[in-house]
Amino acid sequence: MFDLFIKFSSYLFVLYIVLFLYNGIALALDYAGLTKQSHTHAVFTGRTLIVFMHITAFLILSYNRETFAYNKDILIIGTLALAFIMVVNYLANLIYKDSCPLVWNCVFFLLDVGIIMLQRLNPALAFKQLIWIMLGFFLAMWIPVVLKLIPRxxxxxxxxxxxxxxxxxxxxxxxxxxxxxxxxxxxxxxxxxxxxxxxxxxxxxxxxxxxxxxxxxxxxxxxxxxxxxxxxxxxxxxxxxxxxxxxxxxxxxxxxxxxxxxxxxxxxxxxxxxxxxxxxFSHVRVRVSAWKNPWADVDSGGYQIVQSLFAIGSGGILGSGLTKGMPLSIPVVSKDFIFAAVCEEFGTIFGICVVGIFILLFARGFSIAFNSKRRYYSLIAAGFTAMMAFQTFLIIGGVIKLIPLTGVTLPFISYGGSSVVVSILTIGILQWFCGWQHTLDEEEGTDNE
Amino acid sequence: MNSSKNSIKRIFILIILMFLLVIFYMLKIVVVDSKTMITNSYNPRINATDNSIKRGSIKDIDGTVMAYSEKKGDSYIRKYVDGTYSAHVLGYTGAGKAGIEANQNFTLQKLDNETFQRINSFLTGSEVEGNSVVLTVDDYLQKIGTDLLRTNNGAVVVIEVKTGRVLCMTSKPNYDPQTVAENWDILRESEDSPILNRATQGVYTPGSTFKIVTAIAGMRNITDINSFKYTCTGEDNFQDKVIHCYKNKSHGEVNLTSAFAQSCNCYFSELGKRVGAEKLRETADSLGFNQSFAFDLNTSKSTVLIEADATESELVETSIGQGKTTATPLFMASLTAAIANDGLMMQPYIVDHIENYSGKTISTNLPRTVGNVFSSNEVKKLKEMMVEVINSGTGFNANSEYFQVAGKTGTAENPNGADHLWFVGFAPAEEPEYAVAVVLENGDGSMNAGVIARKMLYNAINRKENQ
The missing domain is CATH 1.20.1050 (Glutathione S-transferase Yfyf (Class Pi); Chain A, domain 2)
Known part of the structure; x- marks a missing residue:
């Protein structure tokens, strides 16, 4: 019966992320002035989907097949993480006045995918990651204060x-x-x-x-x-x-x-x-030859990339189902290769939608850069967004063997204290620019439509 | 200011294009690459067995069950029916996986209509069952092939020439798939390597069967090949190498056909010398040597490594199939089948179709061509030569009273003991249906490769007619 639930869940996860992405694109088009719809409703839908995804995943992760019972510790972690995400999502919109709620939603969706995957791969890391995320947001909440004190x-x-x-x-x-x-x-x-x-x-x-x-x-x-x-x-x-x-x-x-x-x-x-x-440099040559033909040297140079491709290929379109794959056979799976694990168990459609959410995030980032009337802010926003976009491209491209592998983390999803905190702070600064511009527009009473 | 905004737009477009490439590449991995990629033996998922579901069965072409799973307590165990006859085809589970069990692991564990099966199982207690793999091999021919090898080490491969379907593939020494886990250490350490599938991974020196390649190289590169004659005295000197004919027998004046029928080493050494290393290699490459071979089971490459700057002794050795040249029985069978199929090489395959839990066919493998490797003139001449081998040459053992066989014998010098014996051929010569390749390691005269080949062809043809 539990297997049936896992099978069913693999469709659910795809449904959640497709709806989330569809909703997000609609919202982004609306922000760009191309369509008109109710903002609060769409933002609420996105948040609800994160909650659904989180609950579905933790119901699977906390179930013990041998004892037919739910593991209380995992349920507590899951509940804690969910409560944290909901509260911080609310607080962030409050503290960052006039920031973009779609950006927050995308960030929390990606963070949650990371937490779920880490809980499945290595529960101890999931807990540590949650602490890092808390630290990241704790620091991010001070950005508006600091930037108010040192505006120039x-x-x-x-x-x-x-x-x-x-x-x-x-x-x-x-x-x-x-x-x-x-x-x-x-x-x-x-x-x-x-x-x-x-x-x-x-x-x-x-x-x-x-x-x-x-x-x-x-x-x-x-x-x-x-x-x-x-x-x-x-x-x-x-x-x-x-x-x-x-x-x-x-x-x-x-x-x-x-x-x-x-x-x-x-x-x-x-x-x-x-x-x-x-x-x-020999380390550059090693990376390039592992990329050109990893199959020639599966035992050493090509090992990582081949294991990653096995995971993605074996998972297929809909994935093996959460907990049903073998992502632990991929080296460095909680960090650089976490995207391969996501593709194996949630499926490639889900993986593609994750890429879609990243694109949505970058679209909003560039839009903040585009709309900012202060050249300095505009440049920083463009720089940060491009930086995050290139990092995402390098690691996903490396994991799927599109380009040679360079060991960087996947923003928000990979385990890693520095990476998560820095990614959250980057978003914090972007969001502050967003709010700043909004306030300016209102003060001037002009509309830039 | 405005130009800077335009730049931002352009950067964003560039980034979208980069990620579209990522998405496209991901789809390519799952839709196109994954099928062949994930069955690689380095994928640890191949060795994962889900014992909570009933693994699909493996059946022969008539539906005879060769491997199935049976419920024992909470989980399932694997059973093999007459497993020793088809050990290398079926493979094993338990101590890692091999054979079809490894290659088709994902199919055998894949639940068709999983949701329906799971709900049905929950309501009625029925079993949740993976897909079954139906092979092209014939269980009956598997037994005959294995029995004909007797106690010899070696391999037998029978291929349907028009399709490339493998009807029989046996390798000796064999093992019992049922008890591989218990006997793992013995099997692993045995000097005879019983685990090795000699039909697909046995790299043998092809011996005189390689004269097919040298003959084709001669036809392609020597204009007056049909009038080219040579007088054989039983041995000949080439640079620092003396080439002997079998038992130093002198064949007298021979041409291409009679030299081929008598398997005259001196003639083919001279022919190879005239063709030259570069052209010989070119011919071998065009026939599929040195290329990896797409097949459902792990295969070794058949290789001809001679280079343009080879010495004369290397060249003449290669011309008669000695030296560094290697071939697997499956490859030689496939090459012979191409001659029988008017020059069109078919890709050999062993999985016929996949059935789901209710016996419904959900996918079927169709024959695939590799390409035209022989011209029709070459085929005509080769057939004529191969018939002569049987009727008036070294292949008399393969002569059948029921149909005309065409073939080529081979004796591969073995530095470690008695020679390895080869026979490749097809029948009936006029309207070929089946091709066969037989290798007998350290042939001691108790059994003849030609006899095994004739009996395999007889049984294959007879079985078809009786259906």
């Missing part, structure tokens, strides 16, 4: 880039190897990835520079400093972060200058740099 934070240009270099270089002294990359810092029992914090500083720095009219000298200095960060990351074997920083730089440069030649030139330089990196 573009003044600290030099501090941003200086701190960035300091943090990245600090791994040389305090760093420890993790999955082949030296990009973690350990202070006592506390550890974090400096490159995650540098993400903020880097975007703030570039926005501070690019908000002004810049001359060639400044362009070269900024380009040189940014390239310095990227090269340091490559040396630390953190190829994923290096690529994300580079692409973010290109996005912000293009947004600021609208110069196609610079964009194309930058990509050209990067292509040459990749060839050099390929020739110079």
């Amino acid at each position: 934070f573009e003044a600290f240009e030099i501090m941003y880039i200086g701190l960035s270099f300091a943090l990245i270089l600090s791994t040389l002294v305090l760093g420890r190897k993790e999955y082949g990359s030296t990009n973690w810092i350990y202070i006592g029992s506390f550890s974090f990835q400096p490159s995650e914090i540098v993400k903020f500083l880097f975007v703030f720095y570039l926005a501070s520079v690019f908000r002004k009219k810049i001359d060639l000298k400044e362009l070269l200095i900024t380009g040189g400093l940014s390239a310095g960060i990227v090269v340091l990351l490559v040396f630390q074997k953190d190829l994923g972060s290096a690529l994300i920083f580079f692409l973010t730089y290109m996005t912000m440069l293009y947004t600021a200058t609208s110069n196609e030649m610079l964009f194309v030139g930058g990509i050209g330089v990067a292509s040459m740099a990749s060839v050099v990196a390929y020739k110079l």
Whole structure:
């Protein structure tokens, strides 16, 4: 009977996410002024779907087949997580005045997919992840206060880039190897990835520079400093972060200058740099050959990617059903490869809809950048959104073997303290810009329709 | 300001395109790639057995059950009927998986109409059953093939030439699929490698059966091949290599047909030398050597590794099927079937169709062509030569009073003991129906590969006529 419920649930999960996505797209079109519908109703529908998904999943995860009973601890965690999501979703809309409720909904949907998957893969990690999410939102709630106190934070240009270099270089002294990359810092029992914090500083720095009219000298200095960060990351074997920083730089440069030649030139330089990196570093060559033909070397180089493809392929369109697959055979499944686990048990349709929710989130992010009348905010919003989009693309593309694998986390879904906290804070800043612009529009009494 | 807004728009469009590519690629994985990908032996899901459901049965082409699951307490156990006869085809479960049990694991565990079956099971207590796999093999021929090998190690493969359907595939030494788990250590450590499916994974030196390839290379590259004559004295010198004919027998003046019938090593060495390493390799590649072979069971590649700059001794060795050249019985059967099928090579297959729990066919495998590997002139000449092998040459053992056999014998030198014996052929020569490949390891004269081939062809044809 329980198997029947799992079978039935695999249709339910697809139904939930398809409705959520449909509802979200309708809402986004409405925000863009293309259609008209009741906002509160659609936002409420989205929240209800998250609740349904959460309850369905935890009913499966907490059931014990041997004793035919529900595990109380898992039910408590599940209830706690659900209560937390509902309360914080409500609070976030309250504290961030005039922020976009659709963005919050998407974020909570993705976070919940992460919690459910982690509870299934490794319950201890799910609990820790929940604590990280709480910390993330606790910090995010202070963003409006801080930004009210320091509204002109573009003044600290030099501090941003200086701190960035300091943090990245600090791994040389305090760093420890993790999955082949030296990009973690350990202070006592506390550890974090400096490159995650540098993400903020880097975007703030570039926005501070690019908000002004810049001359060639400044362009070269900024380009040189940014390239310095990227090269340091490559040396630390953190190829994923290096690529994300580079692409973010290109996005912000293009947004600021609208110069196609610079964009194309930058990509050209990067292509040459990749060839050099390929020739110079063995870890780059290993990644590329594992991508080109993982089947040739299943025992070592191609192992991760092949296991990931097995999971996605075996799960198929509708998935094996929650708890019915074998995602634990995928290496690093709770972090880099969590998307493969989601596809295996929830199915590829669900996986595609997850991609759809990410696109929806990025659409809202770029829309905030587009509508912001302050160039500085606009640049930061575009930078953050692009950064998150490239990171999502790199890891999902890597997991499905579309591009060579670079070990980065999937925002909101992968386990990881630094990653989750930083992703939530990024959204916090975007949402604050959204509210700020809204207030400005109202004060001016003008409508930009 | 406005240009910056346009840039944001463009970046967003770029990002949407990137993610559309992701979505497209994901669909490609599940819809196109997954079928062949997930049956890879590295997929740990193959070894996962869900004992809470009734695993589907494996049946032969007539519906005779070869493997099925039976309820014992709360879970199911696997049973095999006369499993030793088809051990390498069926494979096993319990100590990992192999054979069809591994390759079709997902099918055997897939519940058709799962919702209906589960509800029905909940209401009436009926069993929840996976899909059954119906093979192209004939249980009866499996038994005959296995028995004919007697105590010899080796393999027998019979293929229907027009479709590529495998009617019989046996390999010796065999094992009992039922007791693999208990006997795992013995099976694993045995020097004879009983677990190995010699029909698909046995890489044998093809010996004189490879002269089919050399003959084709001659037809394609030497214009006056039909008038080319050679006088055999029983041995000949090539650079630093002396080539002997079997038992140093002198064949006198031979042409392509008589040299082929007598399996004259000296003639084919000379022919190979004239063709040259590059062209010989080119011919072998065009016939499917050195390519991976799509089949439902794990297969080894058949290889011809000679390079254009090979020495003359390497070249002549390769020309007569010795040296580094290897072939599996399945590949040789498939190549022979292509000759019988007017040059059109069919992809061999062993899964005929899939039935659901109620016996309804839910998917059927259809014959697939690999391509035209021989021209009609080549086929005509080869058939004529292969008939001569039986009627006036080394293949007299395969001569049948009921139908004309065409074939080629082979003796593969074995540095570790007695020679391996080969026979490949088809019948009836005029309207070919079945092709066969037989390998006998360390043939000691107690059994002849040609006799086994003749009996297999007889039984295959006879069985069809009686239906």
